[in-house]
């Protein structure tokens with residue numbers, strides 16, 4: 001693999017494999033569909049990693065970022081809630097790391113609280129759009145017993161990246177740049193996420209990912225040329241309506257396929273001049 005973070009012994013790969021193999025995102029209910037399942041988590045981890053590469057995180061922040069991205073939606077019981085899943089996901093992550101002092105995410109006991117803060121913050125609306133709210137952050141640090149004084153800026157940076165990475169996966173809803181209201185750069189927090197090339201990358205990943213899911217699970221579905229994400233949304237909904245509200249149990253995409261797709265798309269983008277103009281590190 002030409003990208004170091006995709007190497008088999010990298011922290012990204014270890015965390016990615018661990019969450020992909022886990023049961024945290026397996027459950028489906030009428031209220032909780034595929035929008036926030038492992039595919040979303042895998043993409044948010046990838047976008048987090050790419051943003052982090054461009055924002056100079058230290059090694060500890062990287063581990064915390066990847067673990068937080070991995071668990072950020074683990075407490076969801078609905079695709080739409082009022083943000084309750086922030087605290088619930090933080091609790092699930094906390095329990096997991098307390099019970100597993102040795103873990104593939106390499107989170108140490110004194111880092112658990114920071115992972116929880118980042119997860120809890122991901123559902124909070126910034127008071128000033130595009131800026132992590134320091135007051136709320138300080139409160140969360142107290143809630144999760146984090147001694148914030150020395151590390152506040154680092155914790156804020158990790159939280160900002162998770163929120164931006166999560167937002168970048170909203171590009172899954174369409175192939176059209178113009179309709180991605182939720183990706184208004186003014187609402188994003190990091191300079192990297194605001195770059196056109198990372199948005200383009202996110203769209204490509206989303207389209208390719210949706211293509212895999214379609215081929216594996218809806219081989220007979222009519223696919224509108226060029227918009228896999230929309231077609232997938234339609235076919236999932238259609239299946240549910242025709243089956244009394246029960247969702248189709250989809251096959252997961254094997255992790256090695258996901259990783260090689262990431263690598264292919266990164267490679268194709270790296271070859272384009274746009275990345276250089278935009279000064280995005282891939």
Ligand SMILES: [Fe+2]
Nearest residue numbers: 044072073166
């Ligand atoms: Fe999410």
